[in-house]
Amino acid sequence: MPEPGPWWSALLLPAVVAVFAAGACSLDAALRARTAGAPGPAAAALLPVRSAAGLLVQQRRRTPAADTLLWRTAGVALLAAGVLASLVTPLGRWSVGDLSVGIVWFNAMEIVAWGAVWLAGWGANSMFGLVAGYRFVAQGLAYELPHMFALTSAAIGAGSLRVADVVAAQRDLWFVVWMPVAFVVFLLTVLAMAFRPPFDQPTGQDVAGGVLAELSGVDRLVFLAGRWVLLVSGAGMAVALFLGAGGGPLLPGWLWSVLKTAAVLAVLVWAGHRLPAVRMERFAEVAWLVLIPATLLQALFVSILVL
Amino acid sequence: MCPVWREIVFWLCAAGAVASGIVVFRVDSMARATFALLASFLFGAGTILLVELTYLGILVVLMMIMEMVIMVVFMVMYMMNPAGLMPMSMLHNQKGSLAIAGGTFAVLAAGVYLVDWPTSRAPRPEQPVYSLGEALMGSKMLVMIVLGLALFATIVATVVLATHRGRYDRYGDRLDRDRPDDPVRGGVGR
Amino acid sequence: MDVTDLTALLLRRIPVRPLVVTVPGGTGARLRVERLIRTRGWYPAASPAEANLLVVAGPATGEPADAVEHVWEQLPAPRARAAVLDPGHADGELAAAEATLRDAFRQRRPAPDSVHGGAEPEMAGRGEDRDGLTLDQLHVPLGPVLPGWPAGLVVRTVLQGDVLQEAEVDTPGLAEAGGRTWWWGEGPGPPGRRRAARHLDTAATLLSIAGDDRAAVAARRLRDGVLTGLAAAEVARPLHQWARRVRRSPLLRWSLAGVGAVPADAAPPPELAGDALARLRRHATAAEAALDRFDQDVPLPDWAEQAQWTVEALPWLLRGSELALARLTVASLDPDLEALAAREVAGA
Structure with a gap:
């Protein structure tokens, strides 16, 4: 049964999330290097560190007539929300804050990304950024509604919005077993909410990098870090809600949490590599006509079982 | 949280809400106005969290971010105005709105002091919100559920009536087209 | 170690992000450059902001040269540029540009202007959109410098939201x-x-x-x-x-x-x-x-x-x-x- 950790766990949280994010980023770089036939995938694993260093020494750009305040706020908001989304996710027995409505908190922090991405695109006063930010928000409901119903299924299964209760309810049977649709939709929409490939149209090649088109230097670093952290938070929550959190034989709970989160994260990164971009106007129809009904039926199924 | 801190946080939230509310009308870009309004709502959510209405407080955060961003979409739809390329005033009908705002404030403030508010010595219930909900709606739950459904049906009906293109536009007068005639092709492949 | 030493140290290790600009007549150079970039383990940038190396493939004179200068102004420091006219010289040009990029002394000069002349959109009044609403329009040229865009092509568009209301084709520099x-x-x-x-x-x-x-x-x-x-x-x-x-x-x-x-x-x-x-x-x-x-x-x-x-x-x-x-x-x-x-x- 997860319980709130000591006060210093709040200081540890950003570090833990950062390690996961760096790992995912390295895996991404290594996979990319292998595809490209570039020298040494092992060297590519260090690329994120070198890239970060490169962004630290790079000049911060300013574009003419930009709304600098809102533009720079975007990355900070994205990074902060990404870390705060993990506030309620248990690592083994402990979570930093065990809110009674932890699932809603997690979702609220993910929604901050809507505003952040839009601001990053709009604030730069660039047409590609504007179109890309607009794309993400236009997709927002198509991502959020299936995501929310997937979260709802887990909450109904446990009869509580508290993440600790959801974890406790999975002691005998992981939720993924009897709500597989919700699990798959949750993973899809986690990728989508973190606008990672294959849902990376807001930063797509066709709009010259989209919301990233004008960002450079430390602003770019913060924004990209925020995106990875958001993905890590999503993977962590998938483990807590569907894969039994720290539950497992032999190993201690925290290690199970780490292993499962790393595995989910690896699957998400790998999927981003294998699949071509999901075009938004096509996905919108699928989300509304297939995913939302599917998750609603899943929630209904869970409700009937719980009754 | 000890009462002193609670007091401090409350006043910070209250002052922040009012200050960012003022900012809404002092900036010259719709995006800044929208996000100042969002800040105001978030400060409001802070006061709700202070009275331990966790669900309501976090829901306000979630809903207000969504609403403000959706508002911004409409703004972008109507105005291709990246980064406030063309500054615009956020003030309309200044005298009228001043009168309405002043009047409302006067009425509410007068209400605070003039109404003889009841006091109670009963102990605070375990779950005040839950009890309040029970007291307000407990005996009328069926009515409330039906009302909720009716409201939702109204929303759906309004959208259906307002939509620019119906199924006859998409599938032809005899509904016999294989693929709908849409400006942009969707992904389900009907 | 002071800040400049640290910067020099980091500069020697930063990944090179090239932005390849192809001007008409530069296809051969582009193909060679793209191959070299890949085998060196560099990844091409999607926009000038992401890049630290500008590679111009082909003879940039006349109108294309102006476009190239405009892109160069948008690159944040540290930055370097390479002009590849002859595919045979691509390797040497890239190596020289990389050396410039990693040379702390040559990168120490501050960038001339801290405001980077981006592609500032231009308002173009209003017009009917496809749903019959009257909306603002922007005049936006697509090309000539855009990754994955045919060399020498410019499509001048009137944009509403992300819908192209008008498109005119221009081929400068041919x-x-x-x-x-x-x-x-x-x-x-x-x-x-x-x-x-x-x-x-x-x-x-x-x-x-x-x-x-x-x-x-x-x-x-x-x-x-x-x-x-x-x-x-x-x-x-x-x-x-x-x-x-x-x-x-x-x-x-x-x-x-x-x-x-x-x-x-x-x-x-x-x-x-x-x-x-x-x-x-x-x-x-x-x-x-x-x-x-x-x-x-x-x-x-x-x-x-x-x-x-x-x-x-x-x-x-x-x-x-x-x-x-x-x-x-x-x-x-x-x-x-x-x-x-x-x-x-x-x-x-």
């Missing part, structure tokens, strides 16, 4: 190219190889715009293999594998079907008929077919004719389409404007 055309004429090696490579090159661009980086990189590797003279037997297996995957991928079919569809009554050249998906599949099949006659003197398709048709068709083809669809449409048609210029020079 005269400066002086009729040099790599695919069609001056490129080295037998035409059979150039033909296969051009199909792979177009497919790679289309795939990267469609967001399938894996298949795009695979196509570029095959293209480079074909051009560096790998034996047909060596290329055959990976080429068939790649072509099969591109033709069968359900997600590619799902996202490209119906994109940029050319109506039959527009009388397109047979190679350009159908939608982006059909064109992509055709390129994959044509690349496979060229395999048998790799080192023969096969006739090349009339790329000038295709480019001519595309330049004339783009305005009505793009009108009313969304930006993403427009990019896919242009990438799938991939007009070789150099061939067009060469034909005009030859005809004159």
